[in-house]
Amino acid sequence: MKASDRFPVSTTLLRRLAYASIVANVAIVVTGGAVRLTASGLGCPTWPRCTDASYTTTPEMGVHGMIEFGNRLLTFAVGIIALAVVLAVLLHRPRRRGLLPLAVAVLFGIPAQAVIGGITVLTNLNPWVVGLHFLASMVVIAAAYALWRRIKEPDGPAVAVVPGPLRTLALLTTVVSASVLVVGTWVTGSGPHAGDGGAARNGLDPEQISQVHADGVFLLIGLSVALVFAFQAVGATAAARAAVVLVAVELGQGVIGFVQYFTDLPALLVGAHMLGSCLVLLATLSVLWSTRERRPAPPAPAPAATATADRVPAVA
Known part of the structure; x- marks a missing residue:
């Protein structure tokens, strides 16, 4: 028996997950803005570690380190939602054309956006890279929206x-x-x-x-x-x-x-x-x-x- 037969995913559940992905990606834009607006952009002064010796923030780094590290953690939450959407698309029947490429694009767009965020840290918050970081989030949001709209459309x-x-x-x-x-x-x-x-x-x-x-x-x-x-x-x-x-x-x-x-x-x-x-x-x-x-x-x-x-x- 196929997994999609044992664990069927309804259209309603799939749309809810896709909508959650939109909300999560919008939320990380807002929290990323909070990092910049609180002057916490270098709260973790390196990447992918938070410090040269630790992947997590330390008490010595204060509130700025907590804010920056918290935003990095949120990336994992957004990625988990995107992964759940991909799995739901695979388990959904009948599978509509175009859903899987969009779901995969959102999933891989999140780590790509995170890498750009890491480059912003490594370049000491170069404003052009910071802008690219924001625009990358816009692309991911657009893909997540396209997926959400496509779910309820027929294959015609x-x-x-x-x-x-x-x-x-x-x-x-x-x-x-x-x-x-x-x-x-x-x-x-x-x-x-x-x-x-x-x-x-x-x-x-x-x-x-x-x-x-x-x-x-x-x-x-x-x-x-x-x-x-x-x-x-x-x-x-x-x-x-x-x-x-x-x-x-x-x-x-x-x-x-x-x-x-x-x-x-x-x-x-x-x-x-x-x-x-x-x-x-x-x-x-x-x-x-x-x-x-x-x-x-x-x-x-x-x-x-x-x-x-x-x-x-x-x-x-």
Whole structure:
């Protein structure tokens, strides 16, 4: 008897595990932000060990060591959830196409992201590497979201539910959303929260790069509002609802961004802004997903019946 027959995994359980993976990966972004915002980025001054002689923090390293080491431990928890998702996909029947590659991508993306995090420590929190560390988490979150959405879809072909130009507009909005995230890491790399008092900054002018970031946000909001009206015009109700959610998340994120800028970047608001970045990404992907749907594959045609009399020789 196969393992999938002895320990069947329902679609409901699989979706819950995939959703837990999304939440866990968002949580590690927020805790990673806490490491930087509390100046604990070098709480463990080396990697993969916490010190040259220990894999764990020591009392001498104080609260900064505890915060950094705690974030490293959380990586293992996120990895365990991702492994559980892979096993659940293997035990799920009927297995849908595309689930296993996505689950494996999330699983292997977590240690890859951890390695980049180790490089940030080994490079004394180089701001460009720190930014890459954040963006790697965004890629893992996107893969986890794609897996969660794919679980409830049938194996049929993907069919657009909006006209081609609107699908293109949604793709353009996704690209702009991603670019806003990238530029946001440049803003962070130019600002005061380096993760450690001795860490270098990227050399960009904070005011100028913040203006570039704000311009990108305005463009993103404009595109998103256009999607709301365009989807409503063609009767794409689900897509319009997803676009409304995206606009709401963007406006909330924009308010946090402006308040933190004009209040000299308090750590709590910067942390909330990092959480908002994850929510903007997820809302953007929701809009993109709403422009198409998979429909069940048509059943295979039955073989044409052949008359028995045509195949039996006549008897004299």
